[in-house]
Amino acid sequence: MAKLxxxxxxxxxxxxxxxxxxxxxxxxxxxHFEKKIENIELKLSSGRICSEDIFSKNxxxxxxxxxADGVAVRYSDFENGIPDFSNWIEGQDYVAADMGDxxxxxxxxxxxxxxxxxxxxxxxxxxxxxxxxxKGHLVKQRGAMLQKDELVLRKGDIINQFRLGLLxxxxxxxxxxxxxxxxxxxxxxxxxxxxxxxxxxxxxxESNSLMxxxxxxxxxxxxxxxxxxxxxxxxxxxxxxxxxKIADIILLNGGSSxxxxxxxxxxxxxxxxxxxxxxRSIPGIPVAVAVINGKPVVNLxxxxxxxxxxxxxxxxxxxxxxxxxxxxxxxxxxxxxxKSIQKPLVHEMYVRLKLEKAEEGYYALPIxxxxxxxxxxxxxxxxxxxxxxxxxxxxxxxxxxxxxxx
Numbered sequence: 001m002a003k004l005x006x007x008x009x010x011x012x013x014x015x016x017x018x019x020x021x022x023x024x025x026x027x028x029x030x031x032h033f034e035k036k037i038e039n040i041e042l043k044l045s046s047g048r049i050c051s052e053d054i055f056s057k058n059x060x061x062x063x064x065x066x067x068a069d070g071v072a073v074r075y076s077d078f079e080n081g082i083p084d085f086s087n088w089i090e091g092q093d094y095v096a097a098d099m100g101d102x103x104x105x106x107x108x109x110x111x112x113x114x115x116x117x118x119x120x121x122x123x124x125x126x127x128x129x130x131x132x133x134x135k136g137h138l139v140k141q142r143g144a145m146l147q148k149d150e151l152v153l154r155k156g157d158i159i160n161q162f163r164l165g166l167l168x169x170x171x172x173x174x175x176x177x178x179x180x181x182x183x184x185x186x187x188x189x190x191x192x193x194x195x196x197x198x199x200x201x202x203x204x205x206e207s208n209s210l211m212x213x214x215x216x217x218x219x220x221x222x223x224x225x226x227x228x229x230x231x232x233x234x235x236x237x238x239x240x241x242x243x244x245k246i247a248d249i250i251l252l253n254g255g256s257s258x259x260x261x262x263x264x265x266x267x268x269x270x271x272x273x274x275x276x277x278x279x280r281s282i283p284g285i286p287v288a289v290a291v292i293n294g295k296p297v298v299n300l301x302x303x304x305x306x307x308x309x310x311x312x313x314x315x316x317x318x319x320x321x322x323x324x325x326x327x328x329x330x331x332x333x334x335x336x337x338x339k340s341i342q343k344p345l346v347h348e349m350y351v352r353l354k355l356e357k358a359e360e361g362y363y364a365l366p367i368x369x370x371x372x373x374x375x376x377x378x379x380x381x382x383x384x385x386x387x388x389x390x391x392x393x394x395x396x397x398x399x400x401x402x403x404x405x406x
Contacts, residue, residue: 017285018279018280020280023276027274027289028318035322035324038179041173042175048175048180049158050154050157050177054151054167054170055150055151056170059142059148060145060169063142064142065101066097066099066103066140068099068110070112071110071113072097073111075135077093085127100140111127112130158325181319182248183250183315184250184251185213186250186251187206187228187254188254188264189206189231189254192228194206194227208302209225212307215316226243233266249296250292250297251298252298253301253302272290274291283303284300286301287301298315329402330402334401335353335382336398337399338365348387349385350386351383352366353365353383355401364382364401366384381404384400
């Protein structure tokens with residue numbers, strides 16, 4: 001058995017810790033992502049980021065069309081009130097005009113179908129307009145929906161479900177988008193075994209990779225998940241070098257603290273042009289961020305929640321910078337605390353919450369780290385990021401809560 005000793009470190013010092021904002025800003029300032037562009041079929045573009053302004057190839061409607069399910073008539077017949085329609089003939093005095101339909105040019109106005117009553121034989125027996133009739137009523141003019149060469153999508157816009165429909169209507173079949181950033185994830189630890197393995201004494205299942213992969217893909221990244229690397233400095237260095245050749249961002253998971261087998265951060269200190277080790281945020285104080293060969297390398301802490309937090313503020317921020325667009329913030333509500341919160345004055349803290357709705361508003365119950373893993377997962381549906389500069393929030397105090405997608 002190796003003799004227990006604290007590893008000497010020149011980098012994990014409290015007086016050198018930075019805030020999340022400082023850490024991310026410094027890292028981004030040192031980077032220059034090379035964004036590549038690819039042309040893909042429109043049907044494959046959902047969730048992708050447009051790399052250029054897109055203009056319509058079509059004019060729609062190509063001629064004027066009905067703007068509702070109705071009956072097309074001549075406005076001149078209604079100019080002085082309801083006309084005598086007793087001898088009206090379909091096709092000569094009026095015509096059916098469903099939403100989006102073209103109709104004969106001799107008609108210029110559409111009335112709601114609900115404004116008409118018809119006999120069993122199909123003859124008009126009553127016209128009772130529900131609103132004032134004017135020339136062109138319920139008629140979409142040529143180009144009312146889209147004009148040729150009209151801007152339909154801006155550079156940097158995300159292609160969502162609604163915009164897909166717009167692009168199809170605009171005649172777009174293929175579209176230029178930014179290639180997804182490739183993010184390599186390297187789990188490390190002698191105690192880790194792959195999911196599905198029989199767990200033996202001294203072993204633990206490597207569970208973070210699935211969480212990491214899901215989060216990164218949700219944010220628009222392509223993932224490269226590496227096999228587990230044992231806590232051997234030479235092996236870890238080989239894998240990092242391999243990842244640097246194929247990825248835009250490299251994530252290490254584990255080995256970020258000061259244990260006897262924590263090699264990740266010390267290796268980053270040797271290989272990097274820049275290293276920040278330690279942030280004033282709980283959990284995840286021993287996070288290390290580095291730049292190697294011009295690429296960001298982030299050493300995530302091993303505990304799942306600490307890894308989640310680092311992904312949330314650091315890696316998500318890097319992806320945002322890559323695309324040149326901010327992600328939408330999580331929805332927020334005000335909630336009353338059901339239990340006090342306490343933390344160190346000089347650190348901020350991510351606090352997991354169980355948010356409950358009552359008639360008088362929302363209540364937030366902080367989730368204890370002492371709860372079982374399954375209990376935390378079942379109850380965690382909201383988040384409070386307690387800022388630096390305050391130590392305690394009392395029972396009954398109102399806090400701003402971020403809602404999670406659960």
